[in-house]
Amino acid sequence: MTAVIETQGLTKRYRGGQLAVDGLDLAVPAGSVFGFLGPNGSGKTTTIRMLMGLIEPTAGRATVLGEPMPKAGRTVLPQVGALIEGPALYGFLSGRENLLRFDAADPTADPRTRRARVVEALDRVGLAPAAEKKAKAYSLGMKQRLGLAAALLRPRRLLVLDEPTNGLDPQGMREIRALVRELADDGTTVFLSSHLLDEIEQVCTHAAVMARGRLLTQGSVAELAARARGRLVVLTPDTDETVRVLKERGITGVAVDPGGGRVGGDPPGPGTELAELTAALVAAGVRVRGFGVERASLEDAFVALTGEGFDVAG
Numbered sequence: 001m002t003a004v005i006e007t008q009g010l011t012k013r014y015r016g017g018q019l020a021v022d023g024l025d026l027a028v029p030a031g032s033v034f035g036f037l038g039p040n041g042s043g044k045t046t047t048i049r050m051l052m053g054l055i056e057p058t059a060g061r062a063t064v065l066g067e068p069m070p071k072a073g074r075t076v077l078p079q080v081g082a083l084i085e086g087p088a089l090y091g092f093l094s095g096r097e098n099l100l101r102f103d104a105a106d107p108t109a110d111p112r113t114r115r116a117r118v119v120e121a122l123d124r125v126g127l128a129p130a131a132e133k134k135a136k137a138y139s140l141g142m143k144q145r146l147g148l149a150a151a152l153l154r155p156r157r158l159l160v161l162d163e164p165t166n167g168l169d170p171q172g173m174r175e176i177r178a179l180v181r182e183l184a185d186d187g188t189t190v191f192l193s194s195h196l197l198d199e200i201e202q203v204c205t206h207a208a209v210m211a212r213g214r215l216l217t218q219g220s221v222a223e224l225a226a227r228a229r230g231r232l233v234v235l236t237p238d239t240d241e242t243v244r245v246l247k248e249r250g251i252t253g254v255a256v257d258p259g260g261g262r263v264g265g266d267p268p269g270p271g272t273e274l275a276e277l278t279a280a281l282v283a284a285g286v287r288v289r290g291f292g293v294e295r296a297s298l299e300d301a302f303v304a305l306t307g308e309g310f311d312v313a314g
């Protein structure tokens with residue numbers, strides 16, 4: 001698979017001396033929905049700004065759609081739709097008028113087909129019914145969708161979205177996620193940053209995890225989660241006895257879940273059959289209502305990688 005975004009040793013040190021991005025090697029496959037994950041302050045926005053040619057890297061290289069950035073910005077950027085740090089909208093203009101202005105600001109956009117393009121973009125993001133409303137009366141989710149509509153005024157090979165669901169209510173988040181999936185289904189590569197693990201799990205095929213300016217890992221979401229071991233889970237009212245039996249059988253990390261009715265532990269090593277464990281529990285008189293190894297989540301993978309929780313405050 002060819003990479004739509006590729007960086008080698010990409011580094012940014014701000015004038016104040018802050019090392020915001022430190023030797024980043026990123027490869028975003030074509031056709032992926034790529035989640036750029038990290039707590040606040042981990043360097044996501046700084047990376048995106050370098051990719052879009054808004055700031056110069058201190059060291060390293062970045063290519064977008066196979067061309068070096070920021071050098072090839074003129075040819076690359078028209079093929080990229082970007083939504084960075086919230087869209088810049090005119091509050092006193094309607095959604096439609098905002099888009100007409102955005103389109104008019106693009107010297108390569110044919111004025112004769114402008115209206116049709118705007119109608120299509122409004123439709124795409126589900127804003128057609130609110131097209132004549134002033135943008136200042138839009139909810140945050142609608143503003144974000146209008147920003148996306150602006151990014152979609154022309155066909156794009158790549159969409160770059162910086163925290164597209166930040167500040168949205170659950171409904172707004174769902175709408176943006178659905179839209180991202182639709183765009184991806186049409187073959188657009190989507191690169192989106194987020195500090196929300198479950199968001200990445202829900203919409204992304206691939207992810208990279210950042211912490212303190214450095215890349216911890218990248219790969220397909222399934223691969224990343226598979227690297228973390230799952231968790232053995234027993235559902236039972238007889239938790240004390242379950243803990244005893246599991247420990248006796250050499251299971252480590254055994255603990256009763258705070259809610260009760262559920263005992264967890266590290267999955268057994270290759271020497272132990274799951275069937276033997278259930279047999280031992282049943283033989284000890286434990287009422288087993290559920291038994292299995294739960295798939296690891298991306299959060300488990302993150303904890304396994306960093307040895308710490310995913311701290312949003314960074």
Ligand SMILES: Nc1ncnc2c1ncn2[C@@H]1O[C@H](COP(=O)(O)OP(=O)(O)OP(=O)(O)O)[C@@H](O)[C@H]1O
Pocket residue numbers: 014015016018019020038039040041042043044045046047195
């Ligand atoms: N213009 C700047 N000058 C100096 N330091 C900066 C500048 N912009 C960002 N930083 C610092 O660089 C680090 C990375 O910031 P960045 O905004 O890239 O992180 P982020 O992961 O996008 O976080 P957030 O989600 O909060 O935007 C932070 O420590 C931040 O304080």
